[in-house]
Amino acid sequence: MSIHTVERVLYEIASSPAIAAAYKADPAKFLASYPLEAEEAQMVLGLRFRELTDRGLNHMLAMRAFSALQGRDKVSDYLRELKG
Template sequence: MSVNTVERILWEFGENPERIGQFQANPVEYLSHYQLDDEESKALTEVDLKTLAELGVSTLLTMMVWPMINGPEGMPFAYLDHMSDEKVSAPPAS
């Protein structure tokens, strides 16, 4: 497990959002430049941030990357749905 490498990849997305486009265009090629195990590569390729968090990746980084990859719509509830495997409802308007 190379948590530091995964976190570096996510951090680099934040530092240079053009990298997200490169990643999305060809995830396998993009990730080939890093030393990752199969589970990490699969989770990154599938943008399975919940699995990455379970492997020890910072949830602050996963939360930062979510809207960069998926767009800001539904944030934070779409992210919370993904992380919890449940539908998380917005609190009622007061």
């Protein structure tokens, strides 16, 4: 697994409300336009940020992407997930 493409996907989601909305509208279709391995796509689809950060995803990028998709008011959920 190369975390580079996953980071690119999540950076784009975190950086643009329009891109985040496109992901939310049809996550599988959105991810199909990126050269992700099946396992990577499943982790992104499942918002499995703990697994992704364990594999090298930048923590700040993960939190920004989570906030873009779930809302800033849910960051405590993100932090709980990281603790396991």
